[in-house]
């Protein structure tokens with residue numbers, strides 16, 4: 238007999254497989270491995286960070302989907318922004334995000350990242366995360382349960398596999414000026430990193 | 442005997458306290474003038490045994506144009522706290538730092554500087570603490586209008602199209618449910634009457 242979590246896993250993976258569109262053998266292989274080895278940066282911002290340990294440890298065991306933690310931004314594929322962001326944290330998030338190697342994805346957890354949540358009238362937190370860094374997947378709720386986080390990951394895997402729309406980092410490169418402008422509006426002029434990397438000047 | 446109650450006459454003898462307010466058995470507030478607060482504090486620390494500084498807070502009495510600074514101390518051996526308060530002008534009056542007596546006052550004063558704009562003389566580092574690059578009014582001063590600030594600096598995401606007023610919707614659903622229950626009850630009654638007729 239199958240245990241509950243195995244049934245759940247089958248369902249989720251089955252759904253993901255059903256929506257697959259092929260685009261050549263090599264691409265399919267690359268995407269398969271990309272999807273099955275998601276390394277998540279261990280960085281928590283708001284209250285939502287408390288839902289990540291159960292997701293990654295034995296109770297919900299995200300590793301059965303190939304999702305596991307990474308110690309540094311340079312090794313990570315996904316950053317989970319787990320809740321409200323104060324200006325001070327936003328600066329660190331941008332810094333971290335730009336250090337990650339592409340392909341990279343952002344999952345935004347909780348209603349605070351969507352429209353400010355219950356911090357909507359706070360002077361020190363941002364209200365819409367996707368004005369500052371590109372978001373690939375939202376999990377709404379205050380706060381979302383680990384199941385919701387897992388479903389967000391599966392949805393992200395589907396997105397990676399199908400490669401439909403430009404993913405977040407591509408949008409970030411294209412619209413860097415717009416993002417920078419929004420970032421400057423709340424953080425002031427001295428945004429780190431201050432360097433002008435190739436990718437930053439390339440598109441202009 | 443209660444230590445705070447016995448402290449009251451000693452303290453009032455020695456210093457010109459404006460008020461000694463015994464709020465609870467284990468909690469009291471002493472209000473003094475600004476010019477003697479260091480002396481009172483030294484007395485409390487050296488003689489009366491209030492050796493731990495728990496926190497420093499500030500109350501903004503905007504109508505009276507003053508800040509009230511509250512230093513809260515805990516006793517060495519007994520379970521009781523004492524609050525030493527004095528007032529300063531809201532603008533342009535600085536206070537001597539307490540970092541020479543309690544090193545932990547550093548963060549507390551830094552925080553107060555950031556949130557209320559109070560300047561602490563002799564403080565080693567009054568750089569920004571939780572807020573970075575803040576050029577507006579210090580946010581915990583009461584003249585700072587949070588909502589206006591938020592409206593000016595942020596855009597809100599539009600709600601969903603089918604967005605409904607939750608309260609009105611709940612009321613409507615409750616009314617529907619009630620009407621339905623009533624109709625059912627009536628139908629039952631009629632049916633019962635019919636049965637009885639037969």
Ligand code: SF4
Nearest residue numbers: 283320347348349379
């Ligand atoms: S959405 Fe709720 S749980 Fe998540 S960070 Fe905001 S307030 Fe906290």
